[in-house]
Amino acid sequence: MKKYFFPADSKKRKTGIRLAGIALTALLLVSAFAWSAGLIGQRNTTRTFLENTPDSFPAGYRRAHGKGICFEGTFHASGNAVPLSIAQVFGQKDVPAVGRFSLGTGNPHAPDNSSRTVSMALMLTSADGEQWRMKLNNKPFFGTRDAVGFLKQIEAFKPDPTTGKPNPEKVAAFLKEYPEAKKSMEYDAKAPWTKSFAGSEYYVINAFLLIDSNGKEHPVRWSMRPHASFVSMSAEERKKAGPNYLFDELKKRLEKAPLYWDLVLTIAEPGDPVNDPSQQWPANRKQIIAGTLEVNRVFDQAEGGCRDINFDPTLVPKGIALSDDPVLAARAGIYSHSYNDRVREIGYGKATDAVGKPKKDNSQNK
Numbered sequence: 001m002k003k004y005f006f007p008a009d010s011k012k013r014k015t016g017i018r019l020a021g022i023a024l025t026a027l028l029l030v031s032a033f034a035w036s037a038g039l040i041g042q043r044n045t046t047r048t049f050l051e052n053t054p055d056s057f058p059a060g061y062r063r064a065h066g067k068g069i070c071f072e073g074t075f076h077a078s079g080n081a082v083p084l085s086i087a088q089v090f091g092q093k094d095v096p097a098v099g100r101f102s103l104g105t106g107n108p109h110a111p112d113n114s115s116r117t118v119s120m121a122l123m124l125t126s127a128d129g130e131q132w133r134m135k136l137n138n139k140p141f142f143g144t145r146d147a148v149g150f151l152k153q154i155e156a157f158k159p160d161p162t163t164g165k166p167n168p169e170k171v172a173a174f175l176k177e178y179p180e181a182k183k184s185m186e187y188d189a190k191a192p193w194t195k196s197f198a199g200s201e202y203y204v205i206n207a208f209l210l211i212d213s214n215g216k217e218h219p220v221r222w223s224m225r226p227h228a229s230f231v232s233m234s235a236e237e238r239k240k241a242g243p244n245y246l247f248d249e250l251k252k253r254l255e256k257a258p259l260y261w262d263l264v265l266t267i268a269e270p271g272d273p274v275n276d277p278s279q280q281w282p283a284n285r286k287q288i289i290a291g292t293l294e295v296n297r298v299f300d301q302a303e304g305g306c307r308d309i310n311f312d313p314t315l316v317p318k319g320i321a322l323s324d325d326p327v328l329a330a331r332a333g334i335y336s337h338s339y340n341d342r343v344r345e346i347g348y349g350k351a352t353d354a355v356g357k358p359k360k361d362n363s364q365n366k
């Protein structure tokens with residue numbers, strides 16, 4: 001008879017312990033995945049930023065900046081940024097450009113006087129096939145130093161059901177944690193509203209790094225500075241204006257002539273915060289005009305030219321790198337959820353006016 005070192009029941013016990021160990025490890029792994037995906041616990045994930053939006057916005061539209069118009073044009077590089085970055089886009093005379101002008105409001109049918117924020121999204125594709133995608137707003141800085149601050153601000157300013165107004169204690173607690181938001185609130189209360197997409201300057205807000213031919217990094221931010229003049233619009237004028245005054249005015253201008261914006265790079269100096277989008281850099285920083293964007297024509301976003309693009313600002317060409325700005329990092333995930341949700345709705349035939357076609361039901365293909 002074969003001799004065992006351990007008695008038979010001891011061997012069974014060992015096998016049992018091993019199986020329990022494997023099961024525990026599997027459980028821990030599943031729990032860790034579920035926690036990181038925000039499925040268990042009270043954790044904020046990039047999904048949290050889109051909570052409730054699928055119900056409150058029509059299918060197929062962006063979960064923010066829903067009202068927009070596509071554009072096409074060309075970026076003409078000046079060559080001035082070539083010493084700072086090996087990205088081919090800075091040395092190419094004519095780079096095809098696709099973009100989108102939008103209103104800050106989420107609702108794609110909101111009247112143009114519903115938001116002070118106007119925006120430009122842009123994708124430049126250089127001859128080497130590298131793409132540079134970006135989103136820019138007419139406000140030059142972000143309200144809070146990190147993305148969770150954005151959520152906390154929304155929460156703090158939610159009207160109290162009993163008074164219909166924000167709860168002052170919640171607002172005070174938020175401002176204690178995010179004192180930088182005060183500056184942003186003052187800006188929002190005072191900043192002028194624009195009469196035109198054409199005369200607005202658009203800011204990238206987050207910092208990026210340009211990489212030169214020696215591998216040296218140059219922290220920068222940039223803006224698209226219009227050749228057209230800025231004209232402000234009073235509250236009285238906004239009240240009287242038609243629901244699409246910004247989009248109508250843009251179309252009229254482009255029927256007559258192209259529109260131009262200079263791509264202005266602002267170079268940081270040592271000590272300038274590159275990981276805090278709520279802090280602007282001093283006004284005297286060196287600026288370089290890297291080139292000029294020429295916008296030639298606009299077309300309905302339902303046609304798809306810009307509709308099905310995720311202008312994710314973390315998609316940068318070789319020669320441009322991301323800074324460690326936490327808001328920039330969070331945005332990649334948020335935009336990808338919004339993009340996936342809206343494209344899925346279009347794919348399943350759930351979107352109606354977002355694609356300019358009658359509703360069809362593809363849900364059986366799910």
Ligand code: HEM
Pocket residue numbers: 049050061062063064065068100101102119120121135136137142147150203204205309310311327330331334335338339342
């Ligand atoms: C935590 C902060 C932010 C959140 C939660 C957020 C959320 C969103 C979402 C969900 C979209 C729709 C994206 C899509 O479906 O393609 C969007 C679009 C946009 N966002 Fe943000 N965003 C944030 C920060 C910023 C910042 C800092 C900027 C400044 C440059 C910005 C500029 C834009 C622009 C211009 C669009 C419209 C893009 C287009 O036309 O495709 N966002 N945002």
